[in-house]
Amino acid sequence: MNVCVLHNNVAPGAGPDEQDVLVQAAEISETLKRLGHAVCRVAADLDCAQVLSTIRRTQPAVVFNLVESLAGSDALIHVYPALLEAVGIPFTGSSAAALFLTSDKLIAKRLMACAVIPTPAHIDLNDPLACVSAPGTCIIKSATEHASAGLEADCVVEIGSTADAAAARRKFAQRFRSGRFFVEAFIAGREFNLSILDGPGGPEVLAPAEIMFTNFGDRPAIVGYSAKWSESSPEYINTQRSFAFGDTDLTLLESLKAAALACWREFSLRGYARVDFRVDAHNRPWVLEINANPCLSIDAGFMAAAGQSGYAPEAVIERILHAAVLKQEAVS
Numbered sequence: 001m002n003v004c005v006l007h008n009n010v011a012p013g014a015g016p017d018e019q020d021v022l023v024q025a026a027e028i029s030e031t032l033k034r035l036g037h038a039v040c041r042v043a044a045d046l047d048c049a050q051v052l053s054t055i056r057r058t059q060p061a062v063v064f065n066l067v068e069s070l071a072g073s074d075a076l077i078h079v080y081p082a083l084l085e086a087v088g089i090p091f092t093g094s095s096a097a098a099l100f101l102t103s104d105k106l107i108a109k110r111l112m113a114c115a116v117i118p119t120p121a122h123i124d125l126n127d128p129l130a131c132v133s134a135p136g137t138c139i140i141k142s143a144t145e146h147a148s149a150g151l152e153a154d155c156v157v158e159i160g161s162t163a164d165a166a167a168a169r170r171k172f173a174q175r176f177r178s179g180r181f182f183v184e185a186f187i188a189g190r191e192f193n194l195s196i197l198d199g200p201g202g203p204e205v206l207a208p209a210e211i212m213f214t215n216f217g218d219r220p221a222i223v224g225y226s227a228k229w230s231e232s233s234p235e236y237i238n239t240q241r242s243f244a245f246g247d248t249d250l251t252l253l254e255s256l257k258a259a260a261l262a263c264w265r266e267f268s269l270r271g272y273a274r275v276d277f278r279v280d281a282h283n284r285p286w287v288l289e290i291n292a293n294p295c296l297s298i299d300a301g302f303m304a305a306a307g308q309s310g311y312a313p314e315a316v317i318e319r320i321l322h323a324a325v326l327k328q329e330a331v332s
Contacts, residue, residue, distance in 0.1 A: 002038045003321070004060035005029050006080060006091075008067045009043040016229040017147040021068050024297050028064060031317045044080055046071050052083055062324050063091040065293065068146070072177060075144040077103045077293075092324045093271040094292035102267055102290045106143050106182055112287060115266045117259060119287045120185040120278075123159075125169045136160075136185060139222065140172050143180035146291070148225045150176045153235075156220040159183055187278035187286050191223065193241075194260040195274045195294070195305040197316065198323035203264050205257045207243050207308035209301060214238045241301060243308045256285050263290050271323045272316075274302055 007025040010018050025041055032039045040058045044051050044067050055063060063084055070076035082096035094102070102108050112119045125140075140155040155172075159165055165183060172181055191211040196203045213221035215238045227235035245253060260275040267290060274294040277285045294302050298313060306316045 001061045001321070002059060003032050003040075003062050003064055004055055004058045005032070005039060005041045005064045006044055006055065006067055007041070008069050009045040011072075017149060017225070018069070018072075020147070020295060020297060021066055024066050024295060027298055027313075028066070028296060028317060031313050032064070035314055035318060037321075044070065048079065048083060051080075052087065055084075055089065056087075060089065062321055063089055064321070065091040065093050066296075068293075073144070074103060074146050074149075090324045090327065092293075092320050094267075094269050094273065098267050098269055098292050102269075102292045103146070104144055105141065105289060106180075108267075108290055111266065112263070112290075115262065117262050117266065117287055118285065120187055122185070123165055123183040125165065125172070125181050125183055126179075137188065138183045139186045139220075140168060140175075140181055141184055142176035143182055145177055148223060148228050150181075151222065151224040152226060153219050153222070153224065155224070156186055156222065157183075184288075186220075187280050187288075188221075189281060190279045191221075192256055192277040192279065192285075193274055193301050193305070194256055194277065195302045196260055196264055196269070196272065197306065197311070197319055198271050199319055200322075203261060203269075204309075205260055206302075206305040206311075208245070208253050208256055209305055209308075210242045210245070212240045212242050214240065241304060243305075252279065252283055252285070259285050259287060263287060267292070270327060271320045272296075272302065 005025050005028055007021045010022055029039045029041060042051060042054050065081060067080045068077060070079055078096040078100040081091060081099055084091045085096055101111060106124055109119050109122055138157055138159045140157060142150055157168055168183060193209045195206040197206055211223055223239060224235060226233040227239040230236050256277055263275050264273060269292055274291040276288040278288055279285050296302055303313060
């Protein structure tokens with residue numbers, strides 16, 4: 001099969017969170033070649049007509065879509081899927097609509113609330129009329145940027161009044177690239193990632209992973225930018241992934257799996273996804289984020305969960321390709 005690996009163009013000197021897509025593209029290209037596929041790589045930018053022309057010249061059976069951002073904005077993650085849908089070229093992962101809905105965390109939270117999927121309460125800090133209804137410990141997050149961009153320990157704050165919210169608005173106005181950010185109730189509990197892989201029998205929840213925060217002391221236990229990308233930082237070193245659970249966690253794990261599948265259905269996800277949770281002191285799961293098309297690097301969480309579930313990278317990539325082909329056949 002002729003496969004075009006499409007990824008966003010990365011500027012020289014970009015940070016490790018942006019460079020990571022090049023690692024993914026290289027690893028997936030090699031995996032596809034081992035599977036016997038013909039592979040080409042195309043870098044996407046805002047010259048959509050030129051990029052689409054280049055893709056068409058490669059005559060791909062499938063585009064392996066790794067585009068995470070355009071012109072430095074994660075809010076544009078859905079642009080190339082929308083173009084590929086318009087011209088009828090099959091591509092891996094979720095649809096343009098699903099990517100748009102999940103990449104804007106404020107939209108995603110509203111949709112989760114409508115679907116009765118538990119997600120922490122929030123305040124849109126871009127709304128000057130926003131008021132505080134339930135004061136307490138909160139976390140400041142970007143509305144559209146991913147990979148924990150801008151997220152550090154100082155993002156965990158106490159919001160006790162509308163004045164506190166206004167102060168946070170001023171403090172973080174320049175922190176996030178998109179300029180859009182919100183306050184979310186901070187769930188001080190355990191953190192889990194549940195990865196989902198499409199398959200012949202429908203979506204399969206892979207081995208659940210818990211993020212273990214060790215030696216954090218007084219620092220907030222969060223997976224911030226340093227914990228993800230600064231390999232020499234204490235946050236990175238002391239944030240580990242665990243797949244070991246005892247019998248006392250079985251009921252909780254079933255609840256997490258059910259909630260992850262509810263997200264898959266409600267947002268019409270496809271191919272592969274990851275849902276991030278916090279679990280409170282009463283063992284109640286709360287959905288933090290829905291990641292359509294999460295990172296597929298060998299050392300990232302999705303591939304780690306797949307390995308724990310008995311799937312080699314080749315099997316994962318083949319299933320993702322197969323899901324794209326089946327989707328195209330269904331709409332043809």
